[in-house]
Amino acid sequence: MPRMQSQRAVARRAAPPERRWPEYVRLVPGALNAGLAALAVSVLGLGVTAGLSSTSSAQTTDNISQSAIVTTVVPGVDQPSEFERDSSTISRSNFRAALTDTGKAVDLDVTALSEPADSAQVDLHAYDARTALLARESKATTKLQQKLVKAKKKADAVKKALGTPTLPVKSYxxxxxxxxxxxxxxxxxxxxxxxxxxxxxxxxxxxxxxxxxxxxxxxxxxxxxxxxxxxxxxxxxxxxxxxxxxxxxxxxxxxxxxxxxxxxxxxxxxxxxxxxxxxxxxxxxxxxxxxxxxxxxxxxxxxx
Incomplete structure (x- = not known):
């Protein structure tokens, strides 16, 4: 009897690896690795899954191309079809301070981020206001110049009418x-x-x-x-x-x-x-x- 068991053990060890697994596993050589990946997602996260998937991909490429992928490899464990992400999820809060090239945080103006100003429109308004101010100043300057000219003409007329003040006798x-x-x-x-x-x-x-x-x-x-x-x-x-x-x-x-x-x-x-x-x-x-x-x-x- 021991001799017969030993021969069976030898035969078992000599058999190709694929003959050692149950039939449903041999039909899908990559299924085990896929199941392990799903289990890793639920327990350890994406990093472990990536490692397992990359390790098994080289070994099972040929078999996967010939066999159908199953979504259940172990009773009670589901393989996710894809990673679902909330489109509204953001990597970090919009209200956190931004980092500059030097690594220092810089406070952001929340109002400015939510309601960006139209710089071109602001510049246009400033230009129009400045132009209007210059026009008013120019008009006021022109009026003042006109008044000064009139005053000078009047002073010149008075001076001409009065003549040059002179002592009655110049040499005396x-x-x-x-x-x-x-x-x-x-x-x-x-x-x-x-x-x-x-x-x-x-x-x-x-x-x-x-x-x-x-x-x-x-x-x-x-x-x-x-x-x-x-x-x-x-x-x-x-x-x-x-x-x-x-x-x-x-x-x-x-x-x-x-x-x-x-x-x-x-x-x-x-x-x-x-x-x-x-x-x-x-x-x-x-x-x-x-x-x-x-x-x-x-x-x-x-x-x-």
Missing amino acids: TLVARFGDVGAWARYHTGLDFSAPIGTAIHAPTAGVVEHAGSGGEAGGWAGSYVVLKHADGTQTLYAHMSSISVQDGQKVTGGKLLGHVGQSGRAFGPHLHFEVYPRGAEPGDVYTAVDPEPWLHKLGLKLR
Whole structure:
């Protein structure tokens, strides 16, 4: 009996491997590996399955092409047809911080991700707003320039009408001031510019000739004289002239020639006696005259 068992064992060991498995297994050589793969999916996950499948694929390629694949290899174990994935599943949360190239997390703007801005549209709106602003600024600048031009023209017209402020005598020696007292006067009522006969006398600023000649209120002492009335109502008197170059009612500007220095009237040598009368005063009524210097200073004129 032992001898017979030994011979059977030898025969069994010598038999081809495929004859050792039950008939249903030999019909499907790759079924066992497929079942093991399914079992690995349920227990260990995809990584083990991949290893088993790759190991068995080389051994069973020919047999699988000739036999049908079964979905059940071991009672109670199902082979999945495919890995089912939820299409809404994501690999990680959209709200987690993204990693930069340096590995540092960078917070993302959730609102910006869910509602991306149209940069082209934003740029267009910004361009339109900037263009409108520039147009308004340009319009305002143009209006301002126009106002400045008008103001300059008006100033030029006023300047032209007033002329150039000028002292009554350009080359002179001041021999008496307002308020001085001397043998020739108890109270001096103006400024005396001593100059040679024939020296030009000019209008300090614009005005209208109220008197040109002798006689009148100041005729008894002023000799030949001129009276100018200015825009603010002030009147100026130029006495002791040797000649007169203007006439009554004539408009003059600053620097206009009125006549020449003389010694007419009550004078002790050639000079110009210059007086200033405020609004309402009568030229020639010497004690209503005021100091001429402040009036000249308002014109920017100073005595030397």
